[in-house]
Amino acid sequence: MSAGKAVIGQSGGPTAVINRSLVGFIKEGLKDNFDEILGARHGLEGMLSEDFVDLASLSESQLYGIGKTPAAALGSVRKKPTEGDIEKLISIFEKQNIRNFYYIGGNDSAETAHLIKEGAESANYDMKAFHIPKTVDNDLLETDHCPGYGSAARFVAHGFQGDDADTRSLKGIKINILMGRHAGWLTAASTLGKSTEEDGPHLVYVPEKTFNLESFVKEVKEVYESLGRCLVAVSEGVHDDKGEYFLQTYANNAGSGLAGKKDSHGNIQLSGSGALGDTLANIISENIESARVRADTFGYLQRSFLADISEVDADEAERVGQHAVVASKTENSGSIILKRQLSDKYYCEVGLVELEKVAKNTKVMPKDFLDENKPYVTNEFFEYAMPLTGGIEPKTQIFV
Amino acid sequence: MSAGKAVIGQSGGPTAVINRSLVGFIKEGLKDNFDEILGARHGLEGMLSEDFVDLASLSESQLYGIGKTPAAALGSVRKKPTEGDIEKLISIFEKQNIRNFYYIGGNDSAETAHLIKEGAESANYDMKAFHIPKTVDNDLLETDHCPGYGSAARFVAHGFQGDDADTRSLKGIKINILMGRHAGWLTAASTLGKSTEEDGPHLVYVPEKTFNLESFVKEVKEVYESLGRCLVAVSEGVHDDKGEYFLQTYANNAGSGLAGKKDSHGNIQLSGSGALGDTLANIISENIESARVRADTFGYLQRSFLADISEVDADEAERVGQHAVVASKTENSGSIILKRQLSDKYYCEVGLVELEKVAKNTKVMPKDFLDENKPYVTNEFFEYAMPLTGGIEPKTQIFV
Structure with a gap:
C-alpha cells in the first residue's frame, strides 16, 4: 500500500446497489493505513474542483443507510477527461498527496482509471488506480457479470x-x-x-x-x-x-x-x-x-x-468495492471482476484484470x-x- | 342467505391485490351454504357466455397462490351492460339458479351491480347483488380508501x-x-x-x-x-x-x-x-x-x-372480499366500504352502503x-x- 490518501468517485448511470460498492470500499479502507479516505462529489468533476467528502468519519449506521440507498451517494457524472484534465488531476493528487485512485463505473470509468494511471506514470507520480465495476447494462468485458445488473x-x-x-x-x-x-x-x-x-x-x-x-x-x-x-x-x-x-x-x-x-x-x-x-x-x-x-x-x-433489490447483487457489489482496497495492497492498478465458480451452488470469487481489458469495449x-x-x-x-x-x-x- | 349459487366477476383495470379480494370471498363463501361458487371469466363477458370456473374446488395452496398474483385471476373486462345484456343475464342466472351476484371493481362495477339488482327486481327474480371495491385510482365515494391504492x-x-x-x-x-x-x-x-x-x-x-x-x-x-x-x-x-x-x-x-x-x-x-x-x-x-x-x-x-405490495392493503383487500359474503347473509345488496377508526393505531372496519351511493361518481x-x-x-x-x-x-x- 502506498502511503497517502485515497480518493473514490462514482461515474455514469446509477444502479440500485452502486452504493454498496462504496460502503464495501470504505469499510475495507478503514482497516487500512490511508491517511484519509476522500469521496469526490460527482466523480471527476469533484476531483477537478477539489470538492471532497471525508468518508472515514462516517458512522456504522450512516454506512448502513448509504448502502441501502440507490443511485450514487457521492453524485455521478458523465465525463471523459481531456489531456488537460488528466494533467490537472495529477497535480491536484500530488498537492493533496492522494496516492490511491478508485472509480466505480462502467467501461468509460475503466478507461478513466487507465488514463489516470498513465498520466501519473508520465508525471513520475507514484499512484495506484483501480476500477470497480457497476452497470445495469451488464456489458463489461472480463467479469462474469456487473454489479447492478442482478437487481435491475x-x-x-x-x-x-x-x-x-x-x-x-x-x-x-x-x-x-x-x-x-x-x-x-x-x-x-x-x-x-x-x-x-x-x-x-x-x-x-x-x-x-x-x-x-x-x-x-x-x-x-x-x-x-x-x-x-x-x-x-x-x-x-x-x-x-x-x-x-x-x-x-x-x-x-x-x-x-x-x-x-x-x-x-x-x-x-x-x-x-x-x-x-x-x-x-x-x-x-x-x-x-x-x-x-x-x-x-x-x-x-x-x-x-430500492424496494426490490437482489441480495446476491447487493452482496457482490459490496465485495467488489472491498476487493479494490485488498487488491491495491499488492497491485498497482486493475479492474475488479467477478469469476463464477464451477459448483452446484452459485458463487462468484472476486479477481483483478488489467484496466485495458475492460476499458472502452462492450460485452454483448x-x-x-x-x-x-x-x-x-x-x-x-x-x-x-x-x-x-x-x-x-x-x-x-x-x-x- | 338465498339458496342457490353464487357468481363473482372482476372488472376494470387490475390491481396488485384484487385477487386477495377474490380469495377472501372464496374462503368465506366456502363456509357458507352456496350450492356452487362460480367465477366468471372476464366479468360480465363470461357471465353472458356462461364461461364459468368452479371456485369451490380450489385447494388451500391454490388459493394462497392466487392471492399472491397481481391483476385479475378470473380475467377482467371493461363493459357497461346494455338493457338487453341485463335481461339476458337475469335469464341465465335464473336458469343456473344463481341467486348471489358479486362484482369486484370500481364505480362502473358498483353501477353494474345496481343494474343487475334492478333487473332482477323487475323480473321478480329473487337475487342479491354486491359490489366489492378495488381501484388503484382510489376514487370511489363512501369508502375511506380503495383496496389496490395502498400497494400502488x-x-x-x-x-x-x-x-x-x-x-x-x-x-x-x-x-x-x-x-x-x-x-x-x-x-x-x-x-x-x-x-x-x-x-x-x-x-x-x-x-x-x-x-x-x-x-x-x-x-x-x-x-x-x-x-x-x-x-x-x-x-x-x-x-x-x-x-x-x-x-x-x-x-x-x-x-x-x-x-x-x-x-x-x-x-x-x-x-x-x-x-x-x-x-x-x-x-x-x-x-x-x-x-x-x-x-x-x-x-x-x-x-x-407484485414484489412491493402493501401488507395493509393486501389484508384489507381480503377483508372486503370476505365481508361481501358476510353482508349477504343479512342484506340484499350494497357496496363494501372501509371505515377508518379513530384510534392511535391505524385500523379500518368493513361496512356496507347502498350501491347507488358508489355507482358512477368519482371521489377527488x-x-x-x-x-x-x-x-x-x-x-x-x-x-x-x-x-x-x-x-x-x-x-x-x-x-x-
Whole structure:
C-alpha cells in the first residue's frame, strides 16, 4: 500500500446497489493505513474542483443507510477527461498527496482509471488506480457479470410477471421498452419470471440482432392470433443492419410527425422518453386491426428502484468495492471482476484484470444465449442470469 | 342467505391485490351454504357466455397462490351492460339458479351491480347483488380508501425515492407521469417517501387543479434554479379550465407534429403511452436552456408490480372480499366500504352502503389535502395516505 490518501468517485448511470460498492470500499479502507479516505462529489468533476467528502468519519449506521440507498451517494457524472484534465488531476493528487485512485463505473470509468494511471506514470507520480465495476447494462468485458445488473434484472422480471397477469386480464398487445443501448441483457431478463411458454414475454428483441420492422409486425401478429394477447420486450437500442437505431431511421423517414425528443442535430433521445414504445405501438395498431395496444417504457425505475433489490447483487457489489482496497495492497492498478465458480451452488470469487481489458469495449450477449430461429433467449441465458437476481419465484397460473 | 349459487366477476383495470379480494370471498363463501361458487371469466363477458370456473374446488395452496398474483385471476373486462345484456343475464342466472351476484371493481362495477339488482327486481327474480371495491385510482365515494391504492401508492413512493437519488446523482429535471385520470391520489403518493423538503418530488400536478402550462414552466424553472435539479410528479389527467386534457388541447393546437397515439376521432390516448411526459419534457427543454430533461411514465407497473405490495392493503383487500359474503347473509345488496377508526393505531372496519351511493361518481382529493399556494400536497394528505402503504422507510440522505 502506498502511503497517502485515497480518493473514490462514482461515474455514469446509477444502479440500485452502486452504493454498496462504496460502503464495501470504505469499510475495507478503514482497516487500512490511508491517511484519509476522500469521496469526490460527482466523480471527476469533484476531483477537478477539489470538492471532497471525508468518508472515514462516517458512522456504522450512516454506512448502513448509504448502502441501502440507490443511485450514487457521492453524485455521478458523465465525463471523459481531456489531456488537460488528466494533467490537472495529477497535480491536484500530488498537492493533496492522494496516492490511491478508485472509480466505480462502467467501461468509460475503466478507461478513466487507465488514463489516470498513465498520466501519473508520465508525471513520475507514484499512484495506484483501480476500477470497480457497476452497470445495469451488464456489458463489461472480463467479469462474469456487473454489479447492478442482478437487481435491475430482478425488477424487470417482476415487472413482466405483473404485466403478463395484466395482459391476461385485459387482453391485448403490450410492448415494454428496456434499457441497454448496445446489449440485450436487461431486455432478456424480462423472461426470468416465466413459468410456462404461454407466459409473457413471448417475443424479445435485443440489439445483438438486426431489428426488422416487417418481421416484428409479423411475429407480434402470429402470437396475438394464437393466444389472443402478446407481451413483447424490446431493447431501447434496436437497430437496422447498418447499426442505425430504429427510432432514428424511422424519424428520418417519417419527418417531423414522429414522437420523441430530438437534439439540435436531429438525433433522437433514447432514454428518458417513451418515443420508441409509442412509435412501435402505433405501427402495431395500424397493422393489427381492433387490437388493444399499449406500450410502457420501464425507464429509470429499472436502475433505481430500492424496494426490490437482489441480495446476491447487493452482496457482490459490496465485495467488489472491498476487493479494490485488498487488491491495491499488492497491485498497482486493475479492474475488479467477478469469476463464477464451477459448483452446484452459485458463487462468484472476486479477481483483478488489467484496466485495458475492460476499458472502452462492450460485452454483448453471446450467440448461445439467443435463440437462432426466433426473437427469444435460450435456457443457457436463463441459467446464467437467474442466480444473479436472487431467484424469481414463479407466478401462480390464473384462469385466463 | 338465498339458496342457490353464487357468481363473482372482476372488472376494470387490475390491481396488485384484487385477487386477495377474490380469495377472501372464496374462503368465506366456502363456509357458507352456496350450492356452487362460480367465477366468471372476464366479468360480465363470461357471465353472458356462461364461461364459468368452479371456485369451490380450489385447494388451500391454490388459493394462497392466487392471492399472491397481481391483476385479475378470473380475467377482467371493461363493459357497461346494455338493457338487453341485463335481461339476458337475469335469464341465465335464473336458469343456473344463481341467486348471489358479486362484482369486484370500481364505480362502473358498483353501477353494474345496481343494474343487475334492478333487473332482477323487475323480473321478480329473487337475487342479491354486491359490489366489492378495488381501484388503484382510489376514487370511489363512501369508502375511506380503495383496496389496490395502498400497494400502488407504495410502488409510486418507492419509485420516487429511487428517482430522487438518481436525479441528485446526475442532476437535471425529471418528470414522471402517474395514473389517475380524474383524481390525483396516486400522483400525490409520490411525496410519501420524502424525508426533507429538498427531496423530490418538488412539484405535484393533480387533476383537482387546473393545469396551466406557463405556471408549470415557471415553477419547474424556479426549483431548478434553486436546487440545480427538479423532480416533478404529473397526473395523466391534468387538464385546462374547461376540463379538456392538457395533451388533447396541446395536440389540437400543435397539429400532426405531436407525440402520442390518437384514435380515429383524434382523441389522444392517455395511458399506455409516453406522450404526455415526452411533450412536457420537450417544452421544458425548449424553455430551460442546457438543462438535462428526462421523462418517465410509470405506466402499468403501478398497478401490477407484485414484489412491493402493501401488507395493509393486501389484508384489507381480503377483508372486503370476505365481508361481501358476510353482508349477504343479512342484506340484499350494497357496496363494501372501509371505515377508518379513530384510534392511535391505524385500523379500518368493513361496512356496507347502498350501491347507488358508489355507482358512477368519482371521489377527488379534498381541498385540505392540497396546498392552496403551490402545486403540492399537505400534511393532512400525508397522514391519510401513509398507513395505507404499510409505511415507507425514509431514505438516507446522500452527499449531493
